[in-house]
Amino acid sequence: MNKHTAASCFSTFLLPHLLFVPGFDERQKIAGVCCLAWNISFFPDAKQREDLVESNWKTIIADNDEVAPPEIEEGCKQELRMLMAKKDDLFPWLVTRIRRIDLRKSDRYDILYIETDNGAEEKEIVIFPDPRGLSLILDVLRGIQKNTAEQLALVKKAWQTPAVFDGFAVDEIIQDYSVQLCDLLGYRRTLIVWRESQPTHGVKNVISYWLGVLDEIEANTKAVLSAIEIGKEKASKHYASRPIV
Numbered sequence: 001m002n003k004h005t006a007a008s009c010f011s012t013f014l015l016p017h018l019l020f021v022p023g024f025d026e027r028q029k030i031a032g033v034c035c036l037a038w039n040i041s042f043f044p045d046a047k048q049r050e051d052l053v054e055s056n057w058k059t060i061i062a063d064n065d066e067v068a069p070p071e072i073e074e075g076c077k078q079e080l081r082m083l084m085a086k087k088d089d090l091f092p093w094l095v096t097r098i099r100r101i102d103l104r105k106s107d108r109y110d111i112l113y114i115e116t117d118n119g120a121e122e123k124e125i126v127i128f129p130d131p132r133g134l135s136l137i138l139d140v141l142r143g144i145q146k147n148t149a150e151q152l153a154l155v156k157k158a159w160q161t162p163a164v165f166d167g168f169a170v171d172e173i174i175q176d177y178s179v180q181l182c183d184l185l186g187y188r189r190t191l192i193v194w195r196e197s198q199p200t201h202g203v204k205n206v207i208s209y210w211l212g213v214l215d216e217i218e219a220n221t222k223a224v225l226s227a228i229e230i231g232k233e234k235a236s237k238h239y240a241s242r243p244i245v
Contacts, residue, residue, distance in 0.1 A: 004175045006096035007114035007121035009182070010038060013090065014112070016185040018127055020193050024105050027127070031103045031112070037083030039097050053080050090182050093174060131194045137187060138210060144180065145213055148220040151177075155227045170228060177224050184218050 014034045021027050040052045057077060102113040110125045129137075155173070188211065195207040 004094075004179055005121065006094060006098065006116045006118060008123070009091055009094055009179060010035070010098055010101075010114055011112055011121075011123040011125065012179055012182045012186070013038065013087065015125060016182075016189045018110070018125060019186065019189045020128060024103075024110075027110065028103050031101055033079065034083055035098050035101045037080050038087050040080070041084040041087040042095060042097060049084065053077050056080070091178055093171070093178065129190050129194075131197065134194060134207070137190065141187065141210060141213055141217070145217050148177075148180070148217055148224065152220050152224050152227065155224055155231065158231070174225065174228060177221050181218065181221050181225075184214055184221070188214055 014031055017030050017034060018027050021030065036056060040049055040056075043049050043052065054077075057073060060076070096116050096118060098114060098116055100113075100115040104111045104113070106124075108126070110127055112123045112125050114121050114123065151173075191207050191211055191214070195204050195211070198204045198207070
């Protein structure tokens with residue numbers, strides 16, 4: 001069973017944009033815009049995408065009595081385009097549309113309901129992580145840092161021999177590291193906000209150091225995905241050059 005469902009990936013995609021946003025109404029709007037961008041991203045034709053951006057903007061205008069200034073219109077459209085590009089970059093392998101979402105407010109977190117063609121899921125989203133959890137996040141980042149560096153070395157070595165990984169293993173690694181890239185955005189947003197709220201330079205410096213570690217992890221994560229693509233290409237050329245028996 002695939003642990004990275006469309007619903008879980010969308011939840012991960014949405015989280016960095018909801019973190020530390022105080023107004024629930026605003027969080028609902030952000031969730032809706034992210035869902036819209038996610039679905040438009042599945043249209044491969046650039047003109048189709050732009051037509052959908054334009055038509056959805058007209059729908060937004062029709063639902064409001066006031067005329068939005070040109071800079072607001074362009075800002076909203078640019079936000080949609082940015083989110084579509086982010087979906088393309090983070091989850092190029094994922095082609096499941098979101099049929100419906102619903103964000104509900106609970107006592108300590110928001111509850112995100114996501115419905116796709118493959119079913120429905122609910123996710124608890126902590127909007128305001130507690131700074132007292134900093135040590136726990138740093139432990140997680142230590143593990144990710146070590147794992148990603150080791151995985152990069154293994155992938156580069158393994159692809160020297162064609163067909164070391166079967167198709168399932170390759171797909172699994174791609175999904176794991178694509179989701180990891182998205183997770184890092186949430187960690188980065190959290191650490192930046194926590195750093196700004198700290199009264200002492202010592203804690204600020206610690207968080208700044210780990211933001212640098214995040215840069216390293218992100219670079220290694222992208223390198224793992226790139227190494228896999230290079231390996232797949234090498235394997236494809238290897239099999240194409242073999243004589244047919």
